Amino acid sequence: MSRIVILVIDGLGVGAMPDAADPRPGDAAADTLGHLLDEHRTATGRRLPLPALEALGLGFVHPHPDLAPAPSLPVAVGRAALGYPGADTYAGHQTMMGADFSRVTVARLAGHLGEVAAALRASGRRADLLAGRPVLVVGGRVLVHDNLEADPGVNWNVSGLLADNPFTEILDIARVVRSVAPVARVIAVGGRADGPLDTFVRDGDLGTVGLDTPASGFYRNGGLVVRHLGAPLDHARRLPELASGAGAPVTLVGKAADVLACDTALCCPAVGTAEVLGVTADAVRRAPDTALIVSNVQETDLAGHQQDAPRYAAVLRRTDAGLGTLLRLLSSPGDRLIVTGDHGNDPVIGHAHHTREYVPVLIHRPEATGFDRLPMARTLADVGATAAAALGLPPAALGNGTPLLRPVGGSAGVPR
Structure with a gap:
């Protein structure tokens, strides 16, 4: 059984990449998650409760006094560099699905x-x-x-x-x-x-x-x-088409349904966080033994663009509650819940742009014991390659990416 859910929390960055200051020098201080937690405590006097994300190891990836320092679930955790220029949802999702987006045309x-x-x-x-x-x-x-x-x-x-x-x-x-x-x-x-x-x-x-x-x-x-x-892409070398071609049903939820646009997938566009997570949960319930579901929580990104830290915090709490439901549904050996981001969107950085930040990679593995620290992913394509391997698909068939985990029974060299 390999029901794979990739949940992208849009705009959830965990600290500036080395080149974050190239478009805007102030972005060297970008830290979407850290600033969000600090702002919440300043405004309310309390920590922002994120029990599911903490159980998945968010505080291990981004140490912060308001996050549990270690996961409590069987997970593999790490961070990913973006692997494409700038900080963009479309490029981020395409890269994650295996497209080689290392070069994009920049033009006014x-x-x-x-x-x-x-x-x-x-x-x-x-x-x-x-x-x-x-x-x-x-x-x-x-x-x-x-x-x-x-x-x-x-x-x-x-x-x-x-x-x-x-x-x-x-x-x-x-x-x-x-x-x-x-x-x-x-x-x-x-x-x-x-x-x-x-x-x-x-x-x-x-x-x-x-x-x-x-x-x-x-x-x-x-x-x-x-x-x-x-822009035109080699769709035959992206994860959704690869999974569908191997007979695994593919569902794209929320903004992922728009930006990935896979003809062979069931597309469920939505913006509201409760709807996105509800549709995602329903897709898991309906899924056969092997399936791929890619879902995007967009309202975090919208709150970042509005520079509205309280709204961002509220959306993240709703997302956390939805993750709790998904964790209960994805409990069989071989199931995977992969939680990540596509870029940063720091709501207190002083502008309404995306920020070029590392993103978390939190992989729940029900059959594992304890947790593993993942190697730093050089690109979001490594997340897609990891999902491909979990589905039993050849990661080399993707346009880009190297698995961060080997599947059960896989070869040595990367963590299990």
């Missing part, structure tokens, strides 16, 4: 306005500059702009008000932009804002210009709809 929209506008006009749409700035207004209502929340030039967004446009139109515009965009990801975003979108356009880092999405109200007003359109 300003350098490609002509070709993007030409493609939009060829699709029958009007595309104009916004008051002479490097932002395109499509049909007088939808904005095409630099993403200000990721590292500069990694992603572009196509944003529109759902009151003015059906999301299908926003998505169609994004697909046209994707057809000519050199960047890793074009993100279609529809939502409800506190006013006209052009009033929330801001200058970003390194010459970027775009919508200040957190300030617009999209994240707090409800009804947010997002679709991630990634």
Whole structure:
């Protein structure tokens, strides 16, 4: 039996990587988890209770006076470097699934306005500059702009008000932009804002210009709809396709359903943390003896973008409660619950961007005794390779990654 659940807590970093200061010098001090715990104690006078994460070894990976120093469950624990430039959800998930994302094209929209506008006009749409700035207004209502929340030039967004446009139109515009965009990801975003979108356009880092999405109200007003359109990938060498091709059913939950976009998987998009974890638990209950489930808790990342430490803490507590349910369900030998992150998003760092941090790797193994310390993962691809090995799949069939654990009966050289 090998029911494998990879739960990505979006934006859960455990300390700055050596190159974290490259885009912003202050990011050398980034520590999403540590700052979150400190802020909670300062605000409430109490520790933030995270019993499931502590039992899984979070305090061993990130020593902190408010976390238990050692796990109490049979786990293997460690940290992972990101293995891709910048700090980006799409690149993080693709890397984790085995895609070689060590090189992504970084480009500001300003350098490609002509070709993007030409493609939009060829699709029958009007595309104009916004008051002479490097932002395109499509049909007088939808904005095409630099993403200000990721590292500069990694992603572009196509944003529109759902009151003015059906999301299908926003998505169609994004697909046209994707057809000519050199960047890793074009993100279609529809939502409800506190006013006209052009009033929330801001200058970003390194010459970027775009919508200040957190300030617009999209994240707090409800009804947010997002679709991630990634650069072309070799899907045959990613974990979901590899597992599905071997006969294991694959379920993608939450943001993972959007960013991984696997045709052979059951996709269950959702944003709310309770829904994401409930759907994940239901998928485990329905799973046969061998299955892969990849799930993403997105609201931690949204709280980081809003620089809202109390909200981040509340979401992390809800996540912890959901982990308790998953641990009870994944109790058979061979089952694996792998808890990790895709980047950092420090809510007190002073800006609304992702932060380039190490992430935890916490692997629950019901048949083990005690816990093992994992080697430092050089890339998130090692997490996917570890899951592949647990499923009995050849990790070498992935585009990238080396297992951190050998499966039961595996060869020597890495911890069991």
